[in-house]
Amino acid sequence: MATLAQIAQLAGVTPATVSNVLRGRGKVGEDTKKRVLALAEELGYRPNLHARALVEGRPLTLALVVSSIANPFYPEFTLAAEQAARKQGYFLIVCNTNDDPELERAYLDQVGGSLAHGVLVMNADFVEQDVLLAAERRGTPVVLCMWERPEQPPALPSIAVDFYRAGEIAAEHLLDLGHRRVAAVVGSERNGNHIWRYRGFADAMARAGIDDLAEHTVFGHDTIEAGHEAAHQLLTANPQVTAIFVSNDLPAIGVLQSAADLGLRVPADLSVIGITDINLAHQIRPSLSTVAVPTAEAAEMAVNLLLSLIKGKPADGARPMLVTSRPQLVARDSTGPAR
Template sequence: MSSKQFTPTVTIRDVAEDAGVSVMTVSNVLRGRGRVGEETRLRVLEAVERQGYRPNLTARALVERKAPTLALMLSCITNPFYPEFTLAANLAALKHERHLLVCNTDHEPDRGTSFLQQVAGSLSDGVLVANYGELPVEELKALQKRGVPVVISVWELPDEPPGIPCVTFDSKGAARLAVEHLIDLGHRRIGAIIGSPKNGIHRARFAGYQEVIREARIRRLAADERFTEDSFDDGYQAATDLLTSRPDLTAIFVSNDLPALGVLNAASDLGYSVPGDLSVVSITDIVPARQSRPGLTTVAIPTTELAEKGIGLLVDLMNGRASQTAVIRTSAPRLIVRGSTAAPSDV
C-alpha cells in the first residue's frame, strides 16, 4: 500500500533564505513597495520561481486587516446577462489586485441576507450588488451603517437614487428607443411583455413604453400587455397567451432579451414569421441575442461599463474617495437593429 508523499508548504521565509535577503525585502518586492535595487528584486523573483512560492492570501488579510476579495451578489446566474457582467467585473477587480467572491441568490432574499451577514466585512472588504432585485435597499443601507462599503450597479432609476452609492443607466430611455423604432417602422398594433410586476424592477422600462405609445397617439389596451418573470420560459408562455388572444398584433416590445428569445420561439411555434408577420424588439443585448435566428433587434445597455464603474466606485468608497450617496451614470443605451424587426406587411 503506497502513501501519498507530503510536500511542505513553501513560506516567505524560505524564499528570503534562498535569495539571501530579509523577509521584509521579499514582501516589498512582491507588493511593489519600498526601495529595492533591481539586482535584489530579480534575485528575489528568481527565488520565488525556484521555490514555487504562492502568497497566503488569508494570512495576509489577517495581518493587513484587508480581505483579498470583493463580494459580488447576483440574483440569477442562469440569466446570460450576469455571467457577462461578472466577467467584466472580475477583470476590473483584478486590476485592483482583488478577486471576486460571487453569490447567486437565485431570487431568494433570505439567501442574499445570509450572504451579506456572513461575508461582508469579513471575507470581503466591500459588496457590489448587480441589480438589487428582491433584496430590500434598506438592508443594504443597514450594512453600510455597519461600515461595510456597498455599491449597487445596474440601478435602473437615474432620477431616483437609492441613497447608497450606485451606478445607473437610463432604462426608461432604452425602452423609448425600442418602441420608437417600432413606430418609425410603421407599427401601430404593438403589444408589450414586461419581465417583472408592473411596479417591479422593470417599471422604468414599462414607463418608457407607455410614454412613447401615448405620444404616438396609439390607444393602449391592458389586453395588449403581459407582466411575467424575466426568463425564457416565461417569455414563451406570455407570448403564447398574448398572440392567441390578440392575433392582430404586428409587433411586441419585450423589456429584456431573455424573455424576448422565448417570444421568438413562441411566435415560430404559432406559425408567425418574424419579422414578416411580427416584429420583436427588446433591451440589453446579451450574447444569445446576437446568435438567435433571426437576430434580435435590441437596445444595448452598457454592461461592461456598469461592471467596471461598479468595481471602481466600490474601491473608491473603500479608500474614502467617494461619497456615501454617490451616483455614477453610464453612457446612453444604443439601438442595434437586427433581423427581428421590419415594417408591418400591411403598410
C-alpha cells in the same frame, strides 16, 4: 469613526473579544455578543480589512451578489466586473441568491466585512434598502449595480442606467417601421425593476397616439419560458398584433419561439425587440433586435466606485450615483416593416 479599542472599553471586554465577535470566531456569550454588535452598529465601526488582509496574508476581495447566475446577463456582467477588479489587484467572489431575499440577506451578513472588503449588489429590488444600509453601517461598503432610475437616486452609492430611455428607443424603432398594433411582455411583476423600461416604451407609444398598450401587456418573469407563455397568450388573443416589445432579451427569445410555434414569420408577420443585448441576442436565428445597455462599462464603474469607498473616498455621508452612457439601438433580423 470608532475603533475596536473604544468598543471594547464601552462594552467592558477586551479588544480580542470584540475582534472575535465581529469576525464570528471564538466562544463568546450571547449577551456579550449582542452588546458588542449593538455598540459596533451604533458607533459605525468599520474594520480595516485592507490591513487585516495584509497581516493574515489573505487576498484583497470584493463580493458580487446576483439574483440568478442562470440568467446569461449576470455571467456577462460578472466577467466584466472580475476583469475590472483583477486590474486593481482584487479577487471577486460571486454570490448567487436564486431570487431568494433571505439568502441575499445571509450573504450580506456573512460575506460583507468578513470575506470581502466591499459588496456589489445586483437587482436590489429583492432586498429592502434598509438591509443594505444596515450592512453599510456595520462597515461594509455597498454599491448598487444597474440602478434603473437615474432621476431617483437611491440611499446607497450606485451605478445607474437610463432604462426608461431604452424603452423609448425600442418604441421609436417600431414606430419608424410603421407598427401601430403593438403588445408588450414585461419580465417582472408590475412593481418590479423592469417597470421603468416598460414605462419608457408605453409613454413613447402614447405620444404617438397609441393608448391601448395596457390591454395588450403581460407581466411575468425574466425567463425564456415566461416570454414564450406570455407571447402565446397575447398572440392567440390578439392576432392583429404586428410587433411585441419585450423588457429584456431572455424573455424576448421566448417570444421568438412562440411565434415559430404559431407559424408566424419574423419579421414578416411579427417584429420582436428586446433590451440589454446579451451575447445570445446575435447568436440566435433570427438575430434579435434590441436596445443595448453598457454592461461592461457599468461593471467597471461599479468596481471603481466600490474601491473608492473602500479607500475612504468620497467623504462619509456622500451617496454618489454615477450614470453610464446612453443605451443604443441594435437593429437586427427580428424587426421589419409592419405587415
